[in-house]
Structure formats: C-alpha cells, structure tokens
Amino acid sequence: MVVVPSLDLIVSWNDAKIRSAEMENHALNLLVEAAAGSESRGFGDRMAVMWEPMEWSIKVLTYSENPFDVPATVTFTHAGTGQERRTEMFYDGDDTWRLYFTGTRAGEWAFETSSNVPELNGRTGAVNVAANPNRNVKGFLTHVGNKYAIQVTDEADLQGYLFNAYMSRVKHPAFLDEFGADLEQVEAKATACLKHALANGFEIVFVHVNNNWFKFGVREHNKHDSENPDPAAFRVLETIIKTIHSAGGRVHIWAWGDESRRWTPRGVPGGINGRTERRLQRYIAARLGPLPGWTMGYGFDLHEWTNTEQLNSWAEYLHKHFGWQHLLCARGHLLEGPFNVNSYDGFGRNVALTTTAHGPADYEEIADDMDTDLTRPHLYEERHSYKREGFKLDMDGTRRLLWAETMAGGMGGFFGFYPDSPYPYPNPEQLRTHYRFWHTNGRFRLDMQRANHLGEGSYILAARSKECFIFYKENTQSIRMDLSGMPAAQPAVAVDTKKEYKEVKIGMLSATEHVWTTPYRSDWAIAVSGGD
Missing domain, CATH: 2.60.40.10 (Immunoglobulins)
Structure with missing residues (x-):
C-alpha cells in the first residue's frame, strides 16, 4: 500500500513504515519504477x-x-x-x-x-x-580423491595443487584486527604478507578471525554484546582475500581459537551453532562464498570446547548455503561430506585424526595417513613453526617435512613463525626451491601415485600414463631410476633441494633402468617428463 498525504509521506509495506525527506524521494522513485x-x-x-x-x-x-x-x-x-x-x-x-x-x-x-x-x-x-588473460589467477580450490585440485581456466579444468599454509607472526599480521580498518592499508598489508610468504616458498596466507566476526577489533566473546555480523570486519577480510587472490595467492582462515582465551562462539547468544552463529554462517556463505581464494578451519584445541557432532553441523550448514563450495576442516575431527578436509591434530591426542606426538614421525606415517581416506584431501593443520619445541623443525627438518608430505601424495601442511619463534629461516631459498619445482613448473599431477618400487631408497611419484616421474632421495650421491615402463624417451632434470632452484640437465632418458650419479652429496630431486 502506498499513501501520499500532502506534504507528509508515509509508505507502508507489510506494516513497515518509513518517514523523512530521503525516504520520500526513495518512495517516489519506487512509484516511478512501478509505473515504468x-x-x-x-x-x-x-x-x-x-x-x-x-x-x-x-x-x-x-x-x-x-x-x-x-x-x-x-x-x-x-x-x-x-x-x-x-x-x-x-x-x-x-x-x-x-x-x-x-x-x-x-x-x-x-x-x-x-x-x-x-x-x-x-x-x-x-x-x-x-577467459582470464592472467594465467596466474586461478579459481576455487577443490579436490580429486585425496589430492587438492585447483580450477585453472574454468571449473572443469583441474590441476593438482599442494596446500601449504604460512603464518608469519614475527613480521606480519595474522589476526584480522591487526590489519586495521583502513582498506588501503589492509590491501598494502595483505600484499606484504603474500610477498613475504612467497619469499619463503609459500602462497597461502593465514588469517585468524575469532570474535572479530561480530565486532571488529574484539577477539573475545566476553568483550562484546553483538549478535550480528560486523560488516566492517567483512570488508577487511574480503579485501585481504581479493588482494591476495588477484596476485596469485590464497588465504587460509581460522574461524575461531580456543575457549581458554574466549576466542570461540560459546559466549554469544545461542552458543555454538545457535541463532547468532547461524546468522553469521549464512552471512559468511553469502558474502565470502562467491569469492575464490580461501579455505577455512574451525579453529584450534577443538577437543577442549566443541565436538564432532557440532563441527559437522557447522560444515553441513555452510555447504548448504554456499553457492560456490569451499574446502572446510576441523582439526582432529572427521567431517563428513565431499568438500571437507581431513585435518590432523599434532600431539597424539585422543581425537579421530592425529599424528604421533609432535609428528608426523616420518614419511611412512604421512603415507599411511593419506591412505586412510582416498576420497578427501588431508592436512597437517598443526602449525609446524620453525624450531617449535618438541618438533624436529630446524631448517633440514622443515625442508624435509615439506618434501615428505609432497612425495607421500600431497599431504597439506602449515608452516611459519609464532611471535617468539627464532626468525627468519636461515635458508629460505630451500623452501623457494620446493615451491618453484612444484608450483611454478606445475609438476604435481592429479594422476600421480607413489611408486617407490621404481628406485632404491628414494621416494617416487609416477603418473598413471608412465610419462612423468619424480624421484627424491636424501643425502645421496646416486639415484636409481627404473623407467622401463615409459612409452618413449623423456628429458630429465635434477635439482639440489638444499640450494636456490637451479636445474641440472640430465638429458634424454630411454625406457630402461638408469643410475644417475650426482655432482655431490645432497638431497636431490629429479623430474622425468616431456613437459620439462
């Protein structure tokens, strides 16, 4: 119903009344629209x-x-x-x-x-x-079986992807509120975060939100009384996502933290998955769902303050409201459904998904974890920060863990620095070499499987077509390669994983067994493929 009494305009739809000069003009525009x-x-x-x-x-x-x-x-x-x-x-x-x-x-x-x-x-x-002329910008992250897959030219064009998140809390922000509210500054900080990640061999930037969802600048649920999502917080988060994605990177979000710090939704009206958090979940799906370039974990120390049933309800509700699917995870807990990641706790706790204490212990454990579920991707979401107490994460340990996760079939990882971590990596070029070997050259293929029987003491990935092989061996002076199954001769290059990326050309290798003698002892990787 529309009523226009002389100078005092009142417009009513479904008993909602509006007044003021601005509203008068708006109502008149609606009348014009209706007439047109x-x-x-x-x-x-x-x-x-x-x-x-x-x-x-x-x-x-x-x-x-x-x-x-x-x-x-x-x-x-x-x-x-x-x-x-x-x-x-x-x-x-x-x-x-x-x-x-x-x-x-x-x-x-x-x-x-x-x-x-x-x-x-x-x-x-x-x-x-x-088509997007910038081939560095890719689409939504999904999976094929237990491998991560990135959309390239369109949603049907999938390429294997290695998921490794990076946190640098020594030099750069990680909490959403640390980026500030000035969107120009947010963009500059996000750009700096990605630049720093790439300099250390990673392209996924970590962002932690907590109760900023409801009131920007607040992490604890006992320090705000908001029941609605804060649009200011979302402007900051979507600026981070868009800035990093447009430059070829991605963002991994933690929605919450732990209850001891009150970084959870337990204190908002309705608690976990109650009316307030459901309102937030719908808002996330509507506002962030259409944006490519991000994944989300529910938080950390989840065993202390939530449970698997609640976590599955969270994931199911988001997936139901997403118009574009995103990978979700909940560390230590098994989420059902095709767009969820098996995310592992790192302390051997009594949860469904965990490594050995301060693990993984070795390549074999990683491979076993990958094999437990061939339908979903996997992620060691415990933060394997540099020299973290109790973990074997010096420079050699960090680099070798990164290669072991890859050679086991594409286990996801989480690296970087806490505020009190020793900083920086003494040899970041080693991590950049891993990134260039795999990401820049697109060598991780969706059809690759472990094939360690084709060598001796090496970790090996081979494409089903037998036209592409990756051999990796640590502390070695020679690598044996059984290429007898190749359909034709292929070129091969070697890379010393302990140095800045540099290819050593081996030449064409025929479809037979070969032993390559390295120039010196180190951790070497060899790529045999017609694409190199």
Missing part, C-alpha cells in the same frame, strides 16, 4: 573475466525485521549449460544490500533475485564471462 514496468528493475548486462568477483547493490528502506535476517536470494543461470548457482544477498549497513558473483564458466550468466521485500525481489541482470 519491470525493465527499470534490471541491473543490465556486464562483462567479466573468469575468477573476477562481481558486485551489485540495492538501497532498501522498507524492511521491518533485523536486516541480517531478511531472506533474499539470487539465482545465476548459465546460458550454455543451464547450470545454476544460488546464493544469498547480504546486508552491508546503511540500508544497503549487496550480491556477489564469480564466473566459473565462460559465456552468459543471467540472474534474478527473490525476496519478500519488494525492492529486493525480481531484480534481473546478466554477466558475460570471458
């Missing part, structure tokens, strides 16, 4: 490239309930295939709702909104998605 017909409610057509997040906004003055609870959805439909992606709109303060979208297929995506709020209902538009 449905075309004026369209967003029009836009152009985008693959993996580029797009945004639309709507000003609304006619809601009566908590704006964070207003039901408003949008369905994107791909013209060529009929594929649909359904996500929710979100409230961003100042009477403004937004919707996000990222293209995963080339071509036209048409969309339409749906809501019981008239201004949010029936809005239409289209996005024409083209």
Whole structure:
C-alpha cells in the first residue's frame, strides 16, 4: 500500500513504515519504477573475466525485521549449460544490500533475485564471462580423491595443487584486527604478507578471525554484546582475500581459537551453532562464498570446547548455503561430506585424526595417513613453526617435512613463525626451491601415485600414463631410476633441494633402468617428463 498525504509521506509495506525527506524521494522513485514496468528493475548486462568477483547493490528502506535476517536470494543461470548457482544477498549497513558473483564458466550468466521485500525481489541482470588473460589467477580450490585440485581456466579444468599454509607472526599480521580498518592499508598489508610468504616458498596466507566476526577489533566473546555480523570486519577480510587472490595467492582462515582465551562462539547468544552463529554462517556463505581464494578451519584445541557432532553441523550448514563450495576442516575431527578436509591434530591426542606426538614421525606415517581416506584431501593443520619445541623443525627438518608430505601424495601442511619463534629461516631459498619445482613448473599431477618400487631408497611419484616421474632421495650421491615402463624417451632434470632452484640437465632418458650419479652429496630431486 502506498499513501501520499500532502506534504507528509508515509509508505507502508507489510506494516513497515518509513518517514523523512530521503525516504520520500526513495518512495517516489519506487512509484516511478512501478509505473515504468519491470525493465527499470534490471541491473543490465556486464562483462567479466573468469575468477573476477562481481558486485551489485540495492538501497532498501522498507524492511521491518533485523536486516541480517531478511531472506533474499539470487539465482545465476548459465546460458550454455543451464547450470545454476544460488546464493544469498547480504546486508552491508546503511540500508544497503549487496550480491556477489564469480564466473566459473565462460559465456552468459543471467540472474534474478527473490525476496519478500519488494525492492529486493525480481531484480534481473546478466554477466558475460570471458577467459582470464592472467594465467596466474586461478579459481576455487577443490579436490580429486585425496589430492587438492585447483580450477585453472574454468571449473572443469583441474590441476593438482599442494596446500601449504604460512603464518608469519614475527613480521606480519595474522589476526584480522591487526590489519586495521583502513582498506588501503589492509590491501598494502595483505600484499606484504603474500610477498613475504612467497619469499619463503609459500602462497597461502593465514588469517585468524575469532570474535572479530561480530565486532571488529574484539577477539573475545566476553568483550562484546553483538549478535550480528560486523560488516566492517567483512570488508577487511574480503579485501585481504581479493588482494591476495588477484596476485596469485590464497588465504587460509581460522574461524575461531580456543575457549581458554574466549576466542570461540560459546559466549554469544545461542552458543555454538545457535541463532547468532547461524546468522553469521549464512552471512559468511553469502558474502565470502562467491569469492575464490580461501579455505577455512574451525579453529584450534577443538577437543577442549566443541565436538564432532557440532563441527559437522557447522560444515553441513555452510555447504548448504554456499553457492560456490569451499574446502572446510576441523582439526582432529572427521567431517563428513565431499568438500571437507581431513585435518590432523599434532600431539597424539585422543581425537579421530592425529599424528604421533609432535609428528608426523616420518614419511611412512604421512603415507599411511593419506591412505586412510582416498576420497578427501588431508592436512597437517598443526602449525609446524620453525624450531617449535618438541618438533624436529630446524631448517633440514622443515625442508624435509615439506618434501615428505609432497612425495607421500600431497599431504597439506602449515608452516611459519609464532611471535617468539627464532626468525627468519636461515635458508629460505630451500623452501623457494620446493615451491618453484612444484608450483611454478606445475609438476604435481592429479594422476600421480607413489611408486617407490621404481628406485632404491628414494621416494617416487609416477603418473598413471608412465610419462612423468619424480624421484627424491636424501643425502645421496646416486639415484636409481627404473623407467622401463615409459612409452618413449623423456628429458630429465635434477635439482639440489638444499640450494636456490637451479636445474641440472640430465638429458634424454630411454625406457630402461638408469643410475644417475650426482655432482655431490645432497638431497636431490629429479623430474622425468616431456613437459620439462
């Protein structure tokens, strides 16, 4: 119902009344829209490239309930295939709702909104998605079996991925509030975080949120009384994600911490998975869900303050509301479902997923953990920080753990520094060599399997096609390679993993057995592949 009494305008929908000059103008605009017909409610057509997040906004003055609870959805439909992606709109303060979208297929995506709020209902538009000319920018992280997989040119083009998160709390922020609220400064700090990670051989930056979700600047649940997500906190987090992703990196988020510090949702109204946290989970799905470039763990010391049933409820609820799936994990607990990671505790605690105390003990333990579940990727989410007490994580131990996790089939890892860690790595070039060998050269393939029988004392990965092999052996002067199964001769290069990346050309190797004598004793890796 719309009533216009002389100079005092009152507009009412579903018993929601609005006043003021600004609202008068807004209401008159709505009348003009209604008179003009449905075309004026369209967003029009836009152009985008693959993996580029797009945004639309709507000003609304006619809601009566908590704006964070207003039901408003949008369905994107791909013209060529009929594929649909359904996500929710979100409230961003100042009477403004937004919707996000990222293209995963080339071509036209048409969309339409749906809501019981008239201004949010029936809005239409289209996005024409083209290939992304920047091949360094990739899409959403998923998995194939127990291997991580990254979307490359589109959602169907998958490439093997090595997941290794990096935390540098000595020099760079890790907690969300440490980035500050100035978005230009946030972007600069995020750029510096990624640059520092890459200098140490990693591309996944760690960000810890805690109760910043509800009130930016606050980590503890007993220091705020908010029941709604804080849009300011999300502006900071999405700026971090977008900045790092556009530069070729990724972000691993911890939603919560431990209860001893009050870094959990236990103290918010309704507690774990109660109405307040469910409101937050819907907001995460609506606001962060359409953005590529992030994964999320529930937090740490979960055995002290939550349980597997609650954690599965959290993951299930998020996946249900995601329009674009993201990998989730909960350290030490087994999450059901295809888009969840098996994340391991590192202290041998009485939980479902754990390494030996201060583990993993060796390559064999890593391989055994990978083999326990061939349907989901795996992650040692205990922070293997440099020289952490009780762990074998000096420079040799850190480097060798990174290679052992890879050669076991792609176990994920977590590295870096606590504020009191010895700093920096004395030989970061060793970790950069691992990154360049695998990431830069794209050598980790989804069809690779362990094939240690093809050598002697080596860890070996081989493609099912037998056209690609990786041999790795520590403290050695020679490497034996049984290449008798190759369909044809292939070129081979060797790399000393203890030095800055430099290829030693071995030459063409025929389909027979070879023994390569190294120039000197070290930890060597050999790549045999027509792609090198």
